[in-house]
Amino acid sequence: MTILEDRPTNPAAGGHDRPIGHGRMQRKEDPRFVRGKGHYVDDIVLPGMLHGAILRAPVAHARLVSIDTTEALAHPKVLAVITGADLQALGLAWAPTLSMDVQAVLVTDKVRFQGQEVAFVVAEDRYAARDALELIQVEYDVLPPVVDARKAMDPGAPVIRDDLAGRTDNHIFDWEAGDKAETDAVFASADVVVSQEIVYPRVHPAPMETCGAVADFDPIDGRLTLYETTQAPHAHRTLFAMVSGIPEHKIRVVSPDIGGGFGNKVGIYPGYILAVVGSIVTGKPVKWVEDRSENLMSTSFARDYIMQGEIAATKDGKILALRTNVLADHGAFNATAQPTKYPAGFFHIFTGSYDLAAAHCTVTGVYTNKAPGGVAYACSFRVTEAVYLVERMVDILARKLDMDPAELRLKNFIKPEQFPYANKTGWEYDSGDYEPTMRLSMKMAGYDELRREQKEKRARGELMGIGISFFTETVGAGPRKDMDILGLGMADGAELRIHPTGKAVVRISVQSQGQGHETTFAQIVAEEIGIPPEDIDVVHGDTDQTPFGLGTYGSRSTPVSGAAVALVARKVREKARFIAAAMLETRPEDLEWEKGRWFVKGDPSVGKTIAEIAMGAHGTVALPEGIEGNLDAEVTYDPPNLTFPFGAYICVVDVDPGTGHVKVRRFIAVDDCGTRINPMIIEGQIHGGLTDGVGMALMEFIEFDAEGNCLGGSFMDYLIPTAMEVPDWETGFTVTPSPHHPIGAKGIGESATVGSPPAVVNAVVDALAPFGVVHMDMPCTPARVWEAMQGRTRPPV
Amino acid sequence: MQIPAPFDYVRASSVDNALALLDRHGAESRVVAGGHSLLPMMKLRLARPDWLIDINDLYELDYLLVDGPVLRIGAMARHTTLLESDDIKRLFPIITDAERVIADPIVRNRGTIGGSLCQADPAEDLSTVCHVLEAVAVVRGPAGERMLSMADFHRGPYETAVAQNELLIEVRMPIRASSGSAYEKVERRVGDWAVAAAGASVTLGSDGTISHVAVGLTAVGLDRTVTEVEAVLVGQAPTEALFVEAGRLASLACDPLADQRGPIDYKRHLADELTRRVLRAACRRAAASVSEITI
């Protein structure tokens, strides 16, 4: 059978690359980065600045018996040692999390995970601060830990959160989506049902720059300036105001250059709060920057989902329904970052790219004695777990039906005419045309040829695998009618000013961690206003300089803030029309726009450029009624819906039959993120995400031993991939614009991280088919692959 | 930034000066060569020397020369020097094989053979290589120089015969005609320490039978060569059946621990699999070198 065939591509895509605002231009921020002139939190030095260090718990679960800080305080360079008891006196020992729980800033009663914050030392330099940690004497009464989420709900399991009134177990929440009865009915009458436990192990975003802060509290005017590694400066300011009692207008949060976020820098960590307390206590600025082990052991991890998946189909391969029960390990505090009403994020997009008759999922969250977190690492609020589940289940079904996995997918895609598509768990997919994307990836891969090669190799005992993943992302959170974080709507603001000489500044509420905002957002304005991107300054990351908005995560910057920027530019353009009309002594409706200029209909030689209009606005032109003398505007954008980028990925692996070592030979990625702004930046985002995916599939894993010791606390143990583990990426694209986004863009930040792990794992499992392997959990390390070949696949947790 | 405990630092200007400094600063002083083992341990505060004696100015220990029947490698020769040496590629391809998979270029540019052997990490690759090549370690101290076989030098995990006031000066490898050698390692990621590795050196007699052989294993709990293999292979013509038997013996001789890199039976399997692979490659190279090397 030949699955590969040519089919006309989507006419909306046009088969051509129509990038926005100068397209593939080089990044405006790069001259400073490539010259080593980026300016990160750790580069900030303030006069009189002190340094903080955190003493962390050596065990996972223990009652705190006593802390003796005498010796540390006697260190000649130590100015303060802050303990949980000190914070308790200030009412600051516990802070609210982004999931309506509380988290200890410093331990007062009990240690709940290894690496938890126990005391904070402030000293003249960071060396003294670190040395003084060893001078603090702490006595612990060690308790049995809960390490395995499967045992968290056992009767008799130690109760981790005895700080919460009335708590008698480790249960956090139960949540469900879809119609259970309808789904069960479809399953009951289906020809074929396959089930599989699928574990998405705990991983960590591990940004190159660890988390840190410089807090500068001015005791005279009560003003706090906080330099922080944060992806969401405005949300942080509001939360700091709510927790600390410092009025919001007296707080300035600055997020300078950020060395990678991936969701690791969304939450508020105890270290940030401690830097603030340290500054208040000493009256001096205090810097705190964590080290690599602190970052890996205590900050927001990702995933840790144990999923029981079931898929129902007819015997000729029509997929009918999906259901799953998930056990979610949230660690010691429920501190995941997602919209309030979705405790499992957007996991209920697990129906994927397929037209199903029914779907149902339940998610149960539990506490364990591990670091808190769960939503991070470019996961699009758990779409990562959802896509992994459905794309593995579809492959397992294909095996059961003895169908080609590409053919099975093609047969079950939501059809282009079904969009906007309402799925069975409450989402409305904005737009999609899946088949051309799938076919393009197969064509680029030479899919039929690869299958032929695989067949020949199998006959010779060689292990080659081909893995497919077709994902639909859910990004751009989100409409205020549907979601909020701690009561804050997920909107973003933008302000645009055209200076009298026609240069511009656009101020945005999202914060780049490497995504290239200073370029992309200038390009959007350039496209709308018709001035070059070089003439547009993009200001971000400082709450005193930018409008309110919720920040950068969940691939929301282009879908939300990008829309705000396009709309604010259009507002300025409209205003320019009125001013131009006044300057040309004509009526606004008699003017026509071409990029950068309003001109008189029918007489193109008579017109005014944006620069001339800006000078006119600020000059002496007699302005029409109701028009003020500037060329500025602002908007706050509330997205009407989420956006649904998608893509088709094909991975080819070779497995060494003697050692179990997996080599990723090829990776083909065809992405559809709607309208493409800067294709080079898009490709960069995809390359990074694919590398993440190979890392998760093959090596990344935060493991714990039975005592709750974190075994992934350094880069010797927590492996992240290098250029040597990844092939030359083969990228392609289709363009299916979002119908509700002003320029049709959907967002690309996390597509590849979301979509690639199942492609790699599907390829490994495909390679191991001769051994009867139907599923293996990540990470596919040589040892685990070899065990799978021995018929001993085992979950990582 | 991980911060070590406080320490003092001094740069040695010669071997004698380094020995004098070790003597002066006593038990809590350590030399630092490439620093790629010592400094990470200091940052984790697992090592806390009071004094660091930097021997990176001792260029007199950074050499590599073929001296009659031996290859002499100075203790300060960097991994990169070994990796890029044509003499080594020709005489001891096992070293080239190993260096290719030791860490990454950044570590290899600084890390030294002396530091590697003195660190004696059980997953360290050059110790196995030196065992297989029957290298001799030259150690100098206040009382002069000593020559140690690897069996005497290497006392177990993280333990060597080098006393606190001594320095490893040189490593000597006997050059044998009609020989071939190879090393292969399984790692979870490029630059990672071995899950397991094996090295072999084979010398062929004029009749094409194996006249001398040594097989060593890394990271599987064996601090010596797999002596059992030698008895079986010497005097035999190399065949796949013999390699299979050698692999079986290697997997029995080792004593691995289960850890994040893998369970015990997998590591035993690798001892077997990799022993077969390196013997195959070493025999192939020995056969090819029969006509090439003359000393």
Ligand SMILES: Cc1cc2nc3c(=O)[nH]c(=O)nc-3n(C[C@H](O)[C@H](O)[C@H](O)COP(=O)(O)OP(=O)(O)OC[C@H]3O[C@@H](n4cnc5c(N)ncnc54)[C@H](O)[C@@H]3O)c2cc1C
């Ligand atoms: C990320 C990473 C990955 C690595 N991967 C591998 C790997 O895969 N395989 C592998 O084999 N190694 C690996 N290493 C270790 C690397 O090879 C080190 O360089 C080596 O182990 C030590 O050499 P050094 O010169 O850096 O020694 P140092 O760290 O300077 O010293 C190590 C010890 O030896 C002592 N010492 C050094 N020189 C002498 C001397 N001449 N006489 C007496 N004592 C001396 C020191 O006092 C110290 O105790 C890795 C290291 C890193 C950082």
